Amino acid sequence: MKTTLKLSAVAVMVLLSGCNQNDEPTPGDVSLRLMETSDIHSNLLGFDYYQNRVDRKLGLSRTAVLIHQARQESPNHLLIDNGDLIQGSPLADFIHEQQLSQQWLSKQAHPAIKALNALNYDVGNLGNHEFNFGLDFLSATLQGANFPYVNANVFQPDAFDEQGAIDWRKQKFTPYVLLDRQVKDSNGRTQTIKVGVLGLTPPQISDWDKLNLQGKVVVADMVDTAQHYVPEMKAKGADIVVVVAHTGIIGGERQAMMENAALPLAKVAGVNALLLGHAHRTFPGDYPNIDGVDNDKGTLAGVPTVMPGVWGNHLGIVDLKLSWRDGRWQVVSSQSQLRAIDSSETSVEDPVVVDQVIADHEQANQWLDEALSKITQPIHSFFALVQDDTSIQIVSDAQLRHARKLQQDGVLKEAWPILSAAAPFRGGRNGPADFTYVAAGDISLRNVADLYVFPNTLQVVAVNGATVREWLERSAVQFNQIDPTNSATQWLVNERYRTFNFDVIDGVNYQIDVTQPARYNLEGNKVSDSYRITNLTYQGQPIDPAQMFYVVTNNYRASGGGNFPGVNAQAIVHEDQFETREVLADYLKELAANNPGGFAPPVNDNWRLADLPSNLDLRFYTSPLEEAKAVVGQRARYLSTQPASESKYPGFAVYQLTLAP
Structure with missing residues (x-):
């Protein structure tokens, strides 16, 4: 009789080990894919406006083909753009010119925003070139987005006191978003994961666009900002924190107000993934294996990281494997990768993107011929x-x-x-x-x-x-x-x-x-x-x-x-x-x-x-x-x-x- 009771206790312990505190089965592992574009610079089609000819080596319409493929491979995914989207091509100049003369953006969305809407982006971040045409133009542009935009280190002009302390309540933009995502775990069960996405831009915008920004905004250090907001995001329930930073990678010690602050950002406690841009380079790949940089694993200071080039020539992907441990989701493995667009003679463009922007493209092309x-x-x-x-x-x-x-x-x-x-x-x-x-x-x-x-x-x-x-x-x-x-x-x-x-x-x-x-x-x-x-x-x-x-x-x-x-x-x-x-x-x-x-x-x-x-x-x-x-x-x-x-x-x-x- 004693032996039977002992075996029953063991059986109960085994049964309990497969349950969580709510008597539900322990969640299986979850795979979450982060997809990133950055520095599109309004190159929405595979077209060279300067030479007035097709260019198969660039264009969001070609990146979109990779986006569709990556989504099919991984049902649990987020698609994020890291800025420098609305400036940088003659098409962008045409839209700005039309806005100045005709208040164009009050009648329709910016073609870059129309393209991102059509591709169902989840979040957008502001790059430095988003500020080139002024805050009014930026505001009118963002109003057309069907998805949230984030930026955490640009503030109202009175946000800093005389000692430089920041009043964190005086944000110019939404600093971060917390996205509840229904995902399937490895057992086929539906789980809810809260993904926090924080946006950062180089503080040098206050100098580079001084005429547009002086007296209207102030800008904080990216690393200081992340150190403030990441714990706040975790405290509000973020299982995963993704920092989307329009910044590049350099070695050496951290300096205040760094333009290329990727490595110090990777060292901020609580950051689970880092999406980069700004440098028009690729990671993994373009950077040497300096201290903290691992091109094989695609990590900075151990944090999975990606940087997808320029003009839509690559799609950045970070695959995270999450396990339920100690009552919370934790990243147990990751892999970063880049996928280059197909630039061959037989390559195709995504018709959804083409349909959204072709009319604006044709008008811009006529304007350029003056x-x-x-x-x-x-x-x-x-x-x-x-x-x-x-x-x-x-x-x-x-x-x-x-x-x-x-x-x-x-x-x-x-x-x-x-x-x-x-x-x-x-x-x-x-x-x-x-x-x-x-x-x-x-x-x-x-x-x-x-x-x-x-x-x-x-x-x-x-x-x-x-x-x-x-x-x-x-x-x-x-x-x-x-x-x-x-x-x-x-x-x-x-x-x-x-x-x-x-x-x-x-x-x-x-x-x-x-x-x-x-x-x-x-x-x-x-x-x-x-x-x-x-x-x-x-x-x-x-x-x-x-x-x-x-x-x-x-x-x-x-x-x-x-x-x-x-x-x-x-x-x-x-x-x-x-x-x-x-x-x-x-x-x-x-x-x-x-x-x-x-x-x-x-x-x-x-x-x-x-x-x-x-x-x-x-x-x-x-x-x-x-x-x-x-x-x-x-x-x-x-x-x-x-x-x-x-x-x-x-x-x-x-x-x-x-x-x-």
């Missing part, structure tokens, strides 16, 4: 990274013309010389098609958007000659250090350097000695006492370090974007109301009036790479187009092209360059 002037020779950026270039020169000349008028009108009060800084925005960092090419003939709004892809406004800073030199030294970080005694293949350009940070300054002359170590690193921190900039002159004389100059540039650079030494908000002396694209369009119209038969795009060769021995095998990569091959030998010091099979940059053309005297 001719402004005529050029007698092509403009291109194929070799802008290795020699002075017409695509930069024409922008720089337009800026100089505008600034000289400001000086004549007394807006710029001093009689200082005016210099102009401009950079190649389309220099190949986003793939082999990412180059400017404007054929001889009419030059239109389409081409203006090609030459200047950002809605930057024109600004003027006051700096001395010493700062001009340091500005150019920061720019020269673009080049790898070349060993003049090494006859093996050496690559000239550091592909990790953003081409929009390769400023060329017109009004001075200089050479760049790439045999010297870089004075600054990729982040703009001084790392050596070397100088690459040589023979820096103004009006034929060595530049005077104490002489003052006006330098006309854009709001991103003037406010500190790119971390150029001595170039920051304190140096700004004029903030213009016009976008640089407007300044360029106005300049082209003036050239048309003065040159009815057309004009030859200017180039003054005010900078060059310093001479190197003739026996070096020095290489760089550029566009594979026949148009690029056609200009070889016209001005640049090339020897030959190299077979594509030898390239470590697939899809690009490779050129060998001689810098012999």
Whole structure:
């Protein structure tokens, strides 16, 4: 009898072990898939507006095919966009123009929002470029969304007290959402999981979009914000906390107000998954296995993480396995992955997305064809990274013309010389098609958007000659250090350097000695006492370090974007109301009036790479187009092209360059 009772007790214990406190069976494991898009930049279709042709290497309409496939594979899923959605393509510029003139968004949703609505997105986050067109435009755009938008680190202007403490009640946007999701566990039972989604954007927006945001919002540090809200989300019942941060990855120690804060964010207690963007790069893949970065597992500091590239070229996926342990859901394993869109000739676009945006696309394409002037020779950026270039020169000349008028009108009060800084925005960092090419003939709004892809406004800073030199030294970080005694293949350009940070300054002359170590690193921190900039002159004389100059540039650079030494908000002396694209369009119209038969795009060769021995095998990569091959030998010091099979940059053309005297 005692033995029977003992066995019965064991049986009861076994039975109880399969139940939870409510006498229900213990939940089985749950698989939850997070899908992410980021940095679409209103590239909604596979179309190159600059060249007016189909481009199968980009477009949300192609990402959507991957979204549908990923959903079919995993019934428990969330789809999230990480911002930089409503700016960045001529289609986005057209919508902004229509809103200004016709209050377009009061009549229909933004085409990017229409596309996301049609794909049933669950949450959207705000990137830095969401603020480029101002808060009113952003508000009107978000009203069209059928899903919530989140941002936790942008606040009302009075949210900070004199000591910098934050009144967390004074949010500008909804900081996070808690989504109750019905999911199937491994036993086929329905479970409820509460997923918290927190949104963050770079605090630098207060500088980059100062004209739009000053006095209207203040911005907090992303990591501080996450440290405040993640525990709150957990306390409100979030089983899983997903941080959607429009930020990139760098190593090193955490700094206040970091632009690229992914690693410190991954170390915030309670974060279960991290969705990234902003850097136009991919993870897993593009980042080295530095401390805390694991490309095989797709984790940062052990937290599953993904970053899906740019323009819709990848879908990011984080698969989480959840188990019910100690009375709560816990992540027990994860895997991050990227899926590239099909760019083959037989690839297809999702008809749902196409149907939503095709009418807006066609109207934008017609708008872009408005001719402004005529050029007698092509403009291109194929070799802008290795020699002075017409695509930069024409922008720089337009800026100089505008600034000289400001000086004549007394807006710029001093009689200082005016210099102009401009950079190649389309220099190949986003793939082999990412180059400017404007054929001889009419030059239109389409081409203006090609030459200047950002809605930057024109600004003027006051700096001395010493700062001009340091500005150019920061720019020269673009080049790898070349060993003049090494006859093996050496690559000239550091592909990790953003081409929009390769400023060329017109009004001075200089050479760049790439045999010297870089004075600054990729982040703009001084790392050596070397100088690459040589023979820096103004009006034929060595530049005077104490002489003052006006330098006309854009709001991103003037406010500190790119971390150029001595170039920051304190140096700004004029903030213009016009976008640089407007300044360029106005300049082209003036050239048309003065040159009815057309004009030859200017180039003054005010900078060059310093001479190197003739026996070096020095290489760089550029566009594979026949148009690029056609200009070889016209001005640049090339020897030959190299077979594509030898390239470590697939899809690009490779050129060998001689810098012999």
